[in-house]
Amino acid sequence: MLAQAVNFGILFFVFLKFAYRPILGMLETRREKIREGILMREEAEKKLKEADSEKGAIIKKAESESLGLIARAESLGKKKEAEILTEAVKKSEEVIRDGKRRVEEEKRIAAESFSKEAAELVRLAVAKVVERSPEKIDGELVDKALRELETV
Amino acid sequence: MIEISIAAEKIFSVFGFPITNTLLMGWLVVAALIFMSVIFLRRPALIPAGVQNVFEVAVEGVLGLMEGPFGSKQKAEKYFPFIATIFIFILISNWFGIFPFLGSAGIYEESHAYPGEEVFVPFFRSSASDLNFTLALAIISVFATQLIGISAIGLSKHIGKYFSFRGPIQFFVGILEIVSEIAKMISFSFRLFGNIFAGEVLLIIIGFLVPVFVPLPFLMLEMFVGFIQALVFAMLTLVFMSIAVVEHH
Numbered sequence: 001m002l003a004q005a006v007n008f009g010i011l012f013f014v015f016l017k018f019a020y021r022p023i024l025g026m027l028e029t030r031r032e033k034i035r036e037g038i039l040m041r042e043e044a045e046k047k048l049k050e051a052d053s054e055k056g057a058i059i060k061k062a063e064s065e066s067l068g069l070i071a072r073a074e075s076l077g078k079k080k081e082a083e084i085l086t087e088a089v090k091k092s093e094e095v096i097r098d099g100k101r102r103v104e105e106e107k108r109i110a111a112e113s114f115s116k117e118a119a120e121l122v123r124l125a126v127a128k129v130v131e132r133s134p135e136k137i138d139g140e141l142v143d144k145a146l147r148e149l150e151t152v
Numbered sequence: 153m154i155e156i157s158i159a160a161e162k163i164f165s166v167f168g169f170p171i172t173n174t175l176l177m178g179w180l181v182v183a184a185l186i187f188m189s190v191i192f193l194r195r196p197a198l199i200p201a202g203v204q205n206v207f208e209v210a211v212e213g214v215l216g217l218m219e220g221p222f223g224s225k226q227k228a229e230k231y232f233p234f235i236a237t238i239f240i241f242i243l244i245s246n247w248f249g250i251f252p253f254l255g256s257a258g259i260y261e262e263s264h265a266y267p268g269e270e271v272f273v274p275f276f277r278s279s280a281s282d283l284n285f286t287l288a289l290a291i292i293s294v295f296a297t298q299l300i301g302i303s304a305i306g307l308s309k310h311i312g313k314y315f316s317f318r319g320p321i322q323f324f325v326g327i328l329e330i331v332s333e334i335a336k337m338i339s340f341s342f343r344l345f346g347n348i349f350a351g352e353v354l355l356i357i358i359g360f361l362v363p364v365f366v367p368l369p370f371l372m373l374e375m376f377v378g379f380i381q382a383l384v385f386a387m388l389t390l391v392f393m394s395i396a397v398v399e400h401h
Contacts, residue, residue, distance in 0.1 A: 001284040001285075001287055001288045002288070003169075003175050003178070003284075004174075004175065004178055004279065004282075004284055004285045004288040004289070005288040005289075005291070005292060007175075007178045007179065007181075007182050007241075008237070008238075008241060008288065008289060008292060010182060010186075011182050011185060011186070011237055011240075011241055012233065012234065012237045014185075014186045014189060014190075015185070015189055015233065015236070015237050015240070016233050018186075018189045018190050018193060018194050019189040019193040019207070020232065020233040020236065022193060022194065022195065022196050023193060023196050023204075023207060023208065023211055024211070024229055024232070026196040026197075026198065027208070027211070027212075029198065030198055033198070
């Protein structure tokens with residue numbers, strides 16, 4: 001009977017050291033970890049909600065700011081457009097004016113050249129008619145003829 | 153020839169101290185349990201696996217069972233090692249006792265009842281089929297209950313449960329309490345011994361009459377009986393302890 005009681009005692013103390021204490025300790029650690037995990041999850045959920053509401057506010061602010069920016073950009077664009085148009089009109093008018101002036105100049109040069117050539121032609125024609133050397137034909141007479149020709 | 157002996161058979165003796173086959177079985181069970189606990193449960197992992205899973209399920213189950221009578225988890229965890237050791241020791245002793253190969257190893261000796269005849273004496277016999285084992289556990293259980301009661305509510309209050317001079321009825325109830333403590337030891341030890349010894353006898357007789365197949369259902373029945381008896385012993389100890397740790401009003 002004593003030997004069996006000793007057996008029980010040995011088993012009790014060995015179990016206490018190698019089985020019950022480690023297992024119960026580990027179960028307590030696990031319970032603690034689970035409790036911590038749940039608390040952390042609740043904290044994280046709270047923070048997530050806060051972050052969500054903050055995100056919403058930031059997005060709202062950004063939206064209103066972006067709308068303002070777009071409106072400002074639109075008005076600036078319109079102003080720029082008007083300026084560019086005015087500038088373009090001014091430039092086109094200048095180009096037209098310049099073109100007209102050049103055309104006039106060309107016309108004048110062409111008329112002058114034509115007149116010179118016509119005078120030479122008339123002198124040659126008159127020389128042919130009167131059979132005289134063209135150098136001896138009176139220039140004044142030619143000019144007169146030319147003037148008459150212009151009036152025609 | 154088979155001889156059924158109520159007392160455990162002596163196998164050998166050391167310095168005059170008899171070593172019986174039930175004591176050998178007790179040592180075997182203790183060695184096996186120590187080996188298992190050291191190998192599998194020394195460093196339990198936070199994420200359990202294998203044997204640890206099984207043990208944890210058992211621990212949680214027993215703790216849940218103990219929480220009811222004790223009323224709190226802290227108390228249940230405090231007294232858990234004692235109750236669990238009683239349960240495991242009795243359960244494994246009972247189950248080892250019905251392992252066929254353990255019972256078949258033994259020697260032939262001359263019978264004490266029938267001189268001249270040889271009888272088979274197994275080296276290992278279920279510990280609980282020896283009254284020494286069950287009585288030892290019963291005494292340990294009852295004395296541990298007393299010690300736990302004293303440490304929980306104090307010596308004077310605990311003694312007051314047995315020796316009350318507030319009136320003749322209370323005094324008589326106190327004496328009945330003392331008698332019931334002695335009766336607890338007797339009922340604890342004889343209940344377990346009777347059940348396991350009867351199971352052993354039943355298995356021996358069935359095995360002798362029809363050795364093949366027929367003993368199987370009886371083996372299963374004995375496994376169940378072994379479990380139930382371990383549970384009854386542990387549960388009764390638990391209930392007595394839960395009563396001992398609260399004051400009388």
